[in-house]
Amino acid sequence: MQPRTSVAGLGPALLATLRRDLTVALRRRGDLVNPPAFFALVITLFPLGISPVPEQLAAIAPGLLWVAALLATQLSLDALFRSDHEDGSLEQLLLAPQPLAALVLAKVAVHWLLTGLPLALMAPLLGLLLSLPSGSYGVLAASLALGSATLGLIGAIGAALTVGLARGSVLLSLLVLPLTIPVLIFGSGAVQAAAMGGDVAPALAMLGAQLALALMLAPWAIAGALRISIHG
Amino acid sequence: MTFRLEARGLACERDDRWLFRDLDLGVGPGDVVRIEGPNGSGKTSLLKLLAGQLPLQAGELHWNGVSLRRARPAFLANLLYLGHAPGIKPALNALENLAWYQALHGESGSHRARLAALEVLGLAGFEEVPAAQLSAGQQRRIALARLTLSPRLLWILDEPFTAIDRQGVAALEDALWNHAAAGGAVLLTTHHELHARGALTRVDLSKAGD
Known part of the structure; x- marks a missing residue:
């Protein structure tokens, strides 16, 4: 046996991590249902609680949909690294001869595929419930798809920081929610603009820019946060 | 060297x-x-x-x-490090667990090699069982299969x-x-x-x- 100087194969490692996390999540379907169910329940309560008058609902629908979706994405964040931490595979992930930032990006991507994307796809249906003006459904789905990816990246930093704590979920929400405000503003702004027949491009562009920024910076922050939490 | x-x-x-x-x-x-x-x-x-x-x-x-x-x-x-927790995902079976570790270390590994490594550790017949249904000792054996599967100098x-x-x-x-x-x-x-x-x-x- 000769000492190795480096290890090839970041691509296969990323693919394997994607496939592994997807398999694990799909075998525990109960957890997958939580965010969409929360989203649907909250939105169905609003017409009952506020008023069934379509004009009134339509005026606040963009904000309601976005706030409910944002809170729904927070539900599953705490579990992002926790089970890996408990069974010891997070420790192994940190010891893998691969860039940690890339590996955690794969984990966050799976989280988005299984929470953010389903929320974005079901949002138009719930928009119908709140009499969201026609023509803004596409923008609603697009803004949520973009925004939830950013939310997942930001949330993963918090999840990584709190993974070592026994009851980190409250702290996690306190840490993460303030950082999600810009995403909320431009996300609901895009839907609002679409509902009023305005130009949606600027708000969507801002969401895209936020995602690009988060994609560049968050993986490093997540990796650093994991090192701090695990290695104390 | x-x-x-x-x-x-x-x-x-x-x-x-x-x-x-x-x-x-x-x-x-x-x-x-x-x-x-x-x-x-x-x-x-x-x-x-x-x-x-x-x-x-x-x-x-x-x-x-x-x-x-x-x-x-x-x-x-x-380096191959095995800590207190075996690092075995309960939702995955032995083969899937090992395949992930191999990929993580830049090895593609073969299905047959994984089967052989598990057999050496007395896990023949348990390859496809989710690790959650295995005993603590069996889970640790899955982790130990990495020793034979991934040749590393320092354990x-x-x-x-x-x-x-x-x-x-x-x-x-x-x-x-x-x-x-x-x-x-x-x-x-x-x-x-x-x-x-x-x-x-x-x-x-x-x-x-x-």
């Missing part, structure tokens, strides 16, 4: 108490080093320090003469004999000595008495804090 992990002046402090101080340690081809000491004497901390998992409080670590901070990728490429094993039955212990001991004989190195903690079949270095932590 050979390899060497060299530690000089390591120290570990917990709650204003030195677990160990001024600890020097060198590991090279053919070495089996056993870290000894009572519970709470810092065995796991020492292994984590040596694996680069904990920040150094004092002293320095070198891999092949280069500071570990700079040689980290090369060091990790040669750092934290209590590898935990939850393993008597035959498993004998087989693992054989594997340790064979690894050393083949030019590898093993660093381990265990309360189990090792039957020395080669040079066994002992590092006693029970008085290392004074």
Whole structure:
């Protein structure tokens, strides 16, 4: 046996991590249902609680949909690294001869595929419930798809920081929610603009820019946060 | 080309108490080093320090003469670390768990090799069973299958004999000595008495804090 100087194969490692996390999540379907169910329940309560008058609902629908979706994405964040931490595979992930930032990006991507994307796809249906003006459904789905990816990246930093704590979920929400405000503003702004027949491009562009920024910076922050939490 | 992990002046402090101080340690081809000491004497901390998992409080670590901070990728490429938790995902079966670890280490690995490694560890017939349905000892055996599947020079094993039955212990001991004989190195903690079949270095932590 000769000492190795480096290890090839970041691509296969990323693919394997994607496939592994997807398999694990799909075998525990109960957890997958939580965010969409929360989203649907909250939105169905609003017409009952506020008023069934379509004009009134339509005026606040963009904000309601976005706030409910944002809170729904927070539900599953705490579990992002926790089970890996408990069974010891997070420790192994940190010891893998691969860039940690890339590996955690794969984990966050799976989280988005299984929470953010389903929320974005079901949002138009719930928009119908709140009499969201026609023509803004596409923008609603697009803004949520973009925004939830950013939310997942930001949330993963918090999840990584709190993974070592026994009851980190409250702290996690306190840490993460303030950082999600810009995403909320431009996300609901895009839907609002679409509902009023305005130009949606600027708000969507801002969401895209936020995602690009988060994609560049968050993986490093997540990796650093994991090192701090695990290695104390 | 050979390899060497060299530690000089390591120290570990917990709650204003030195677990160990001024600890020097060198590991090279053919070495089996056993870290000894009572519970709470810092065995796991020492292994984590040596694996680069904990920040150094004092002293320095070198891999092949280069500071570990700079040689980290090369060091990790040669390291196989098994900690307290076996690192086995309960929702996945043995084959899936092993395949992920191989991919993580840049190996594609073959299905047949994984089956063979599991069979050696007495897990034939349990390959497709989700790890959640296996016993603690069987889960640890899955983790131990990585030793044969991924050839790494330096093994750092934290209590590898935990939850393993008597035959498993004998087989693992054989594997340790064979690894050393083949030019590898093993660093381990265990309360189990090792039957020395080669040079066994002992590092006693029970008085290392004074």
